[in-house]
Amino acid sequence: MSVIVLPEFDTGQYESHEFQMAEGNADLLIKIADLPDFKIHFRRVRWHQYTQMYSCDPSWIRAAYFRLVEVSPDERLRHFLAQDRASVKAYGKLFHYRIFLDESGCHEVFAEEASAYKPNI
Secondary structure (H helix, E strand, O other), X not given: OEEEEOOOOOHHHEEEEEEEEEOXXXXXXXXXXXXXXXXXXXXXXXXXXXXXXXXXXXXXHHHHEOEEXXXXXXXXXXXXXXXXXXXXXXXXXXXXXXXXXXXXXXXXXXXXXXXXXXXXX
């Protein structure tokens, strides 16, 4: 299920991305030629994984190509939650998000929320 779809562009315009984490949150900044930078903010991140393009499963690529999707149902997230033995959780409810960024590969995040930030032109 798509959560955030990037603006329309020719995939040849994709330039790069940056993934930054701080204080339990993360930002994925996506740079596209001739368009403003596009940022996805993840709140209360508990897990992150980056997979190189050549190791990404083809189904990930089809489902999450330049779009953030919620992975469901997800055995990895269920296992993660079962292993969290903390008496007080640092999150309410977690979701498994995935995005595939062409030759850059795939980012996956367990986070409480994801939102898009589009700067004003």
